[in-house]
Every structure is written in C-alpha cells, then in structure tokens.
Amino acid sequence: MNLPFALLLVVALAAPAAAQEAKEIKLDGYAEWRDRGALVVEGQRVRLAPAGKFKGGGEARDFSSVPLGYEVKVKGARQRDGSILAREVEARPNGNALFEGDLQRAFDEQESEYRRRGRMFEQDQEGRMESYGRLLERGRHVERVRRIAARLVPPYMEPEDFRVYVVENEEWNAMAAPNRSIYVFTGLLEDMDDDEVAIVLGHELAHATYEHSRKGFKKQMLIQLGALGLLGIAEGAIDSEGWRAAAQVLTVLGASAWSAGYGRGHEDQADRVGLRYAWEAGYDVTKGPQLWQRFADKYGEGNKVVNFFFSDHSQSLVRSKNLRQELAYNYGGQ
Numbered sequence: 471m472n473l474p475f476a477l478l479l480v481v482a483l484a485a486p487a488a489a490q491e492a493k494e495i496k497l498d499g500y501a502e503w504r505d506r507g508a509l510v511v512e513g514q515r516v517r518l519a520p521a522g523k524f525k526g527g528g529e530a531r532d533f534s535s536v537p538l539g540y541e542v543k544v545k546g547a548r549q550r551d552g553s554i555l556a557r558e559v560e561a562r563p564n565g566n567a568l569f570e571g572d573l574q575r576a577f578d579e580q581e582s583e584y585r586r587r588g589r590m591f592e593q594d595q596e597g598r599m600e601s602y603g604r605l606l607e608r609g610r611h612v613e614r615v616r617r618i619a620a621r622l623v624p625p626y627m628e629p630e631d632f633r634v635y636v637v638e639n640e641e642w643n644a645m646a647a648p649n650r651s652i653y654v655f656t657g658l659l660e661d662m663d664d665d666e667v668a669i670v671l672g673h674e675l676a677h678a679t680y681e682h683s684r685k686g687f688k689k690q691m692l693i694q695l696g697a698l699g700l701l702g703i704a705e706g707a708i709d710s711e712g713w714r715a716a717a718q719v720l721t722v723l724g725a726s727a728w729s730a731g732y733g734r735g736h737e738d739q740a741d742r743v744g745l746r747y748a749w750e751a752g753y754d755v756t757k758g759p760q761l762w763q764r765f766a767d768k769y770g771e772g773n774k775v776v777n778f779f780f781s782d783h784s785q786s787l788v789r790s791k792n793l794r795q796e797l798a799y800n801y802g803g804q
C-alpha cells in the first residue's frame with residue numbers, strides 16, 4: 471500500500487466519526503426541569519457554551535433565568551457525558567397559537583359527549599358509529615392510571631390540567647386528544663406494570679404538552695379531510711369559521727384521525743420527552759426498549775389490528791435502538 475493511498479484510507483475512515491461528533495443537535499421544546507446548572511429541554515440536559523448566544527423574551531433575561539414552561543430552541547453539540555453544549559439558545563413565553571382555542575373547544579365538546587354516552591367512539595366514512603368501548607371514570611384501573619399520570623406531569627403544569635380516562639377495550643392502546651384529555655385502554659393496564667404504563671403514558675402526555683395535534687393540525691386536517699373527500703377547497707380559502715367546522719369533523723372521526731398526523735418527528739420527540747417524565751417521577755425507564763419489543767411482537771409486521779399508540783411510530787427496531795441511545799445519553803446507560 472503506497473503512502474497517499476494509506477492516507478486517503480485513514481481520512482476516509484476518520485471522516486464519518488468526525489462528522490458525527492460535529493453534528494449539530496437542534497431542540498425545539500419547553501424548559502422542563504433544571505438539573506445542576508443545566509436546563510432540561512426535550513428531555514435533554516442543555517448547557518450554554520461560554521461564548522454561546524442567548525436570546526430571551528419575557529422573564530428570560532439570561533440562560534439561568536429561563537422560567538420553566540417557556541418555549542426553548544437550542545442549537546449545539548452532544549458532549550461526551552450525553553448533555554448538549556449550546557452555541558445558541560432562544561427562550562420565549564409559551565403563547566397561544568392560532569386555532570388552538572377552536573381545536574380545544576371542539577375536543578372539549580367531544581369529551582363531554584363521550585362522558586354523556588359513557589363510551590368512546592368514532593364515526594366511519596359512512597357516518598356509522600363505532601365504539602371503542604365503555605368509558606370508565608371510576609374503579610381500580612382509573613385510580614391506578616390517574617395516580618401514575620399525576621406523577622408524570624412536568625413541574626410547570628398541574629396534574630389538574632389533564633383528564634385521564636380508561637376505555638374498556640382489550641387492546642394495548644392509549645391516546646392523547648388535543649384538549650389534554652387522555653384515554654388508556656384496559657388491555658394495556660391489565661398486561662403492563664407501573665413502570666411500563668408510565669413510559670406509555672409519558673409518551674402520550676408529551677404529545678399533549680408539546681401540542682403535537684395543534685402543530686400538525688392544518689396539514690393533518692387537510693390530508694384527512696381530503697382523503698375523505700370532505701374538503702375540496704384550498705388551504706388559503708379556509709377562514710377561521712372553516713377551521714372551526716373542520717375541527718368538529720376531526721373530533722367525530724375519532725382517534726384514528728387525530729392521532730394519525732403526528733408523524734415520525736413528533737413520535738420520536740414524544741419518546742424522548744416521555745422517558746424524561748417517567749424518569750423524573752422515579753419509574754424504571756430501562757424497561758423502555760423491551761417494552762417497545764413487546765409492542766412489536768404483538769402488533770408488528772403482518773398484524774392488521776389498528777393500534778394508535780403503535781402505528782405511525784418509528785419502526786420497532788429503530789425506536790428500540792433510539793430508546794437505548796437515549797438511556798445512554800441521559801440516564802446513565804442501561
């Protein structure tokens with residue numbers, strides 16, 4: 471082997487590793503906890519580099535005064551200890567977004583309807599009512615899942631901000647509606663221990679706290695309604711009245727419609743944040759990867775049963791790998 475070739479080989483082998491270390495990490499989340507000088511955002515521990523830029527709004531005057539619950543954007547690099555050293559941090563109060571109110575009101579009405587009828591349901595494309603099962607508001611399952619959920623809520627929110635229900639259905643399923651109501655199926659509660667329930671619930675709670683439905687709302691609405699032939703007009707032609715009406719249609723179509731549009735980015739984010747919720751609450755998050763394997767074994771390739779929690783998530787192996795990586799970065803390996 472001549473020298474130039476050997477050099478070339480060394481460069482070629484070294485390049486991917488170097489590129490990986492220099493890879494910029496971007497976070498777009500909320501200030502969730504403070505941890506020995508670090509700010510936890512998207513479940514990640516963030517420190518501002520000595521020469522890092524800080525841009526703040528509201529009460530966020532500098533990195534150390536960012537109030538919990540603020541929207542925080544971070545650009546930086548992963549450090550050896552798994553934390554993120556930021557070269558740029560931007561923090562501002564979490565304001566109310568366009569259509570957030572309409573969406574919440576529509577789902578509040580739907581939640582009242584579930585409670586009035588004592589069951590959770592959706593309508594199919596022909597308008598036929600399909601029941602998910604009885605809606606439970608008391609009993610051992612409800613007490614257990616509400617006790618776990620109350621522990622998972624991040625410190626900038628109150629447990630009372632969320633309403634958790636149990637649905638009598640043997641599938642392993644859970645879903646968060648855009649109005650902070652969360653529904654957990656009895657099948658999941660029967661078969662999972664508290665740590666596993668906490669990991670699933672943490673994930674659903676993160677969809678709610680990160681307002682994934684609202685963020686994916688427009689796109690999701692247009693895709694869903696377009697697919698059903700219910701909306702034949704361009705996005706620009708829809709006024710606030712139109713969005714309100716569309717939000718109502720989405721509630722009636724049920725969980726398969728409102729949870730279908732999260733997309734992989736939101737699912738992965740919900741995994742990272744949900745794991746942090748469970749960890750801070752004292753649950754054993756090392757069960758995450760094997761829990762995902764259990765879902766894959768039950769609902770994996772070839773199984774036609776629809777599962778809202780499972781479907782549209784990262785592929786099982788990738789997700790299991792991501793969770794292992796997350797444990798290594800933030801929770802002392804596994």
Ligand SMILES: [Zn+2]
Nearest residue numbers: 677737740779
């Ligand atoms: Zn999800």
